[in-house]
Amino acid sequence: MGMIGSGDSEGGDEFQLGPIIQTIRAGWKWPVLLGGVAALLALIMVLITSPKFEAGGSLYLASAEKNQPLSSDALSGISLLTGLVQGSNMDTQIEIIRSRDMVQRAILASGINAQVWNAGHRPGLSYAGWVFGGRELSLYAPPPHALRALYAEVTNASLAGQVLTIRFAQADKYQILHHGKVLLTGLLGQPAVGPDLRLTLDPVQPQYVPAAHAEYQIRINSPLASYDAMMSSGALSVSQVGGLADAAGAGRTSYLVGIHYQSADPYAARRFVQTLMQTYLTETGSWSTDQAGATYDYLSGQLKKIRTALSAADTRLANFQSKSGVISVPEAAKELIQQLATYETQRSQTKITLYGLQQIQKALAQPDSKLNPYLFSNVQDPVLNGLSTRLAEAQTKLDSLQKLYTSAAPQVVQVKSEIASIRSAIGNLVNNQERIANQQLQSIDSIIGQTRAQMGSYPRSELEIISLTRSTEVLGKLYMFLLQKQEEAAVNKASTLTKNRVLDTALVRDKPVAPDAKREILLDGLLGVLLGLGIVLGRYWLHPGFRSEEEVRRRYPFLPVYGLLPAEQIPPKTQATSFKMPDPRSSYGEALRLLRGNLYLAAGEGRGQVLALSSAIPGDGKSTLAFQLAVALAQDGKKVLLLDADLRKPHAHLAFRVAQEPGLAAVLAGRSSWEEALHHIEDTGIDLITAGNTPPNPSEHLGSGKLAELLVALRSHYDYIVMDTPPFPMVGDMLTIGPLVDRLLTVAKIEHTPRRAYQEHLQGILGLHRPSGLIIFGIHILGSYRYGYGIHAKGGSWASAESWRRFLVSLRNRK
Incomplete structure (x- = not known):
């Protein structure tokens, strides 16, 4: 048969649930241990942590x-300002509380x-x-x-x-x-x-x-x-x-x-x-009353001046009337006086508006200053009020971003640009309104001058009474106007007293919010379990050996499988303890008997069958299986010789507690006959030839031709000769022994035999052109899995008669 393909053949890494479940079952201690340790550590941490x-x-x-922010209707026709006065006042207040x-x-x-x-x-x-x-x-x-x-x-x-x-x-x-x-x-x-x-x-x-x-x-x-x-x-x-x-x-x-x-x-x-709630109420309350208080104080000062001037005017008018005897004013002059009083009132109202605009201009003149929204109360312009709300929100947002980012951060630059845009829009609107207010003031002054000129056409005696009456009427109307404005300012000041209230006073629950003991212990325990599973699965996926029986079959479908031996009952290593056969009623004992039956079917009834067992690396169970197979054949009435051909690391004499010398090395060196080296093991019914003392040159002993002569002499005395050989290709003795035997049985152990090492091993075995077979050691039992040996279909069932016939034909062709 030709050389086999790469060990990474197609389907070699196919996902298989069964082996993974078995791996988890075999490594259950890891997740249980790590989960328990993690839960215990979590419990300790919870107990020493201060609750919150x-x-x-x-x-x-x-x-x-x-x-509330202005609706879009209030901004219709002002494209520059669209979008600048939108925003949530609630967001602004929340950011103020968090500031x-x-x-x-x-x-x-x-x-x-x-x-x-x-x-x-x-x-x-x-x-x-x-x-x-x-x-x-x-x-x-x-x-x-x-x-x-x-x-x-x-x-x-x-x-x-x-x-x-x-x-x-x-x-x-x-x-x-x-x-x-x-x-x-x-x-x-x-x-x-x-x-x-x-x-x-x-x-x-x-x-x-x-x-x-x-x-x-x-x-x-x-x-x-x-x-x-x-x-x-x-x-x-x-x-x-x-x-x-x-x-x-x-x-x-x-x-x-x-x-x-x-x-x-x-x-x-x-x-x-x-305290935080009270601090917020106190601070925002003081912000609200600052501007309203300033307006009220301004009007109070103006009222004081007008009241003094009105009192003086009334006194002058009364003195003049008592001296001159002129009491009444012509009707035409009365109408002019009333008009003049109205114009003076409008002039005062315009000056109040200019006062508010000038206050805003002063605040805008300071680049880093924050505009108080209450500065805009005197102007009574809805667009300016909306812009002030939007500006306050942007300023609060900038304060929050500056805590997280540098001044060069895109978010900070964007908000600064927005603030600059809003301030620019406010400045343009204020300039326009200030220009309009000045024009109105000039127009009112011009009309007042014309009205006064009309009054100059009256006779001198009437002019004095008209002038005094005009002063009294104008000042009286101005006083009433300013008194009304002062009352409005007082109402505005009272309305700016914050109506925000503490709805629910601070309350603390009697149960801590942290740590959540049940959650912490459960979560950490679960994380420990997942870590344990990760270790188990990581070892499974990273292990260089075969993961399952199915993987071995899939990689080497051409190699007949003689036996599947379960992992649950692999006996201890024979070099450490005396040899002992497994319980015949166990799954391992049944698997061993089925392996024996498959050998009968493959070898027929011929005598002198020489079987050699080999593996890719030490520890695959090859020697243990050779001893057990020899005993199993003897228990079935066959005359069996167990020949320890591992001259480098022999241990059959330890397993069966017999003398190491004389052994195979002495027979091949001519120091002893095979009859002298023979040990009969009474309790097992087999004959045994040990390897003897390890010679300095094992390969020369095996390749001297004496081994072939020995096997020819032994064939006539035994039904089966079972040879335990060293691992190949770690040791090249199989190249000498292989051509002399009738059947080569190669052992692969699940989760132990490396794929690449077994690939090289199998290439050398098949190159000897001897009938070969595979024994898979260490399989896992899944639920109702039935052990079947020989050629198996997928899932572990017996092969069809046609498959079995093809298998026997292939064996004859190899012979």
Whole structure:
């Protein structure tokens, strides 16, 4: 037969579920062990971890509901501004709550960046302590003698995160020390400021005063570091709560914002959430009233001036009337006076509008300034109001991006470009409106001048009374106009007081949100199991040996299979223990008998059959199988000789506990006859010729021609001669022994014999042109798998009669 193909023949790596299942079954200890270890480690980590509690509250943002963005109809015809005033006011408010400045204010006011504890007694509770302590929040309640540091900041960066000592000298006076150096001296409950740090130290219980010489310890982190840690870990969450649905089922915006914060101290978490909500309400409230207050103050000043001028005008008019006796004003003059008063009122209104536009221009003149949306209240222009809302949202978005990216990042550049575009649009609109307002003011001044000129045509005696009456009427109307505007400003100021409210005060649940013990243990245990399975399957896929019986059959379909021996009952190595036959009732014993039957069918009834067993590498079970096969043939009444032809590493004498000398080496060297080297093994019924002492030149002994003569002499005395040979091609003795035997049986062991080594082994075996057969060692039993030997169809069933006939013909042709 010619040389076989490559060991990586087609179909060699076909996916097979059966061998994989058997591999997992065989390596079940790995996933079980790793899963158990991972679950145990997860349990330990959970028990020593500090549990985290979540505090949550909610805000109702009425101002966001009131200040909705403009509709597209308000922007029709202004293509430059289209899209600039769109956006969600709720998103802006959420970003304001999450902003660095707002959160840092709440951190300082709530004191969560500073820990204070009694000297020598560090606070903290593990998950195990919480579980075994009764699972009560009261475990975290501060003791009566606890202190709290508010508005704590270290101006010396080297002190951030350092443990400092608080020592009370007397009553409520204390010192803060670091390595014996006094950093700060203060009074309990009073702000204390030093060159290195500042804080306000308060007792948790209002009436508590530490005893003299009492010592505490404090650790202060910078509010910026606390903010960064809070945001990077996701401990703080600010999000829009839910959404409403209208009658048609369409979604509508919700004006509720939920604030949640996780901390190992549930009381600190609740305090921080409550403080953050109050800080937001206070800050946004002050922003809202700033501009309205400025307008109110401006109008109040104007009213004071007009009231003084009106009082003076009334006095002059009364004095003139009493002296001159002229009481009434001509009807035509009265009409002119009323017109003049109206024009003066319009002039004042235009000046108020100019005042608002000038305030916006001043803010725009500062490139990095943030425009307050309330600056636009005096202008009363819907487009400007919409642009101001969009600008505030873009500025908030820029603040968020600058925390994550550099100024050169595309996202930051894009938002900066958007802000510049909005500011430019606002500037253009303000310039246009300011120009129009100035033109209106000039027109009103021109009309007022013409009206006054008409009044100059009256007689001198009437001009005086007309002038005084005009002043009184104009100033009176101006006063009423400004008084109305002041009332509007007062209403506007009151309306700008934020209507945002705390809907749900901060509440902390009595069950920690982390760690989730069941989830962590289950997940880590599952990951351990998957890792174990990965190791088992990795070893399976990366193993260089055959993975299954089907793979051996698929690679070498031309090689007749004489036997399939299961892996479950492979006996121990014979060189380590005495030889022992398997239980005849076991699957291995049955497989061995079927192997014997297949040899009968292949060899016929002829005597003197010489069988040689070989393998590609040591450890394939070749010697064990040779001993067992010889005994199995003897148990069936055959006269059998077991010949140990492995002159390099013999061990038949160890397995059967007989003397090593004389043996085959002595017979081939002529030092002994084969009869003298013969051992009869009573309990097995076989004869044995051991290999003898290992000669210095085994190949020369085997190739001397004496082995052929010995086999000729032995054939007439035995039905079967079973030879155990060394691995080939690791040792080349098979090239000498092979041509002398009647049948070569090659052994391949699943998950042990390397594919490439067996390919080279089989190439040499087939090159001897002797009848050959395959014995597959170490197969796995799958469920109802039936052991069948000889030629097998796929799935392990017996071959058809036609297949068996072709097999026998091929054997005769080889002979």
